[in-house]
Amino acid sequence: MFSSLRQDSLLYVLNRKDNPTLSIGRVVSVSSPMPKYPNTYTNPMSGIETTVDITVNVDGSNVDFKKIPSNLVIYGDSGVVISETREAMISEIETMKSNSRNVIESVDYHKKVLDSCETMLEQLNPSLAKEREQETKLNNLESRMGNIEKVLAEMNGTLKSIKGKE
Secondary structure: OHHHOOOOOEEEEEEOOOOOEEEEEEEEEEOOOEEOOOOOOOOHHHOOOEEEEEEEEEOOEEEEEEEEEOOOOEEEEOOEEEEOOHHHHHHHHHHHHHHHHHHHHOHHHHHHHHHHHHHHHHHHOHHHHHHHHHHHHHHHHHHHHHHHHHHHHHHHHHHHHHHHHO
């Protein structure tokens, strides 16, 4: 439990944002357990939730973690997960890995869902189908015009080179 941390204890810090990273820090200080809700009478036997503030030296700088539930061994908030045990952090990372693998494996399914939804929406709203058809025709025309411009530019270059030889 975070309340049992002492100075120089190891604390595992997982940053889940953008490119997840794991750092291992050393506890600089831990506050005494405080009631989670201010103005609450603290009686250890009453089961009142308590929190601790933890300062950890991570990669050469001190980082403060405020109001961490004192009875937990792992806690996450705002994309950062901290744990006092290696095992809990391993479990967290395995879960994160499994979730990402599941997302990647479901990409093809979700692409099919998007295509199906477009088809169903067109079926329910024929004007969408007409708009999409017009958009396709317009894109084809733009492509053809680009090709015509290219051919004309080549012809113009050929004519100039012929006139230049005369």
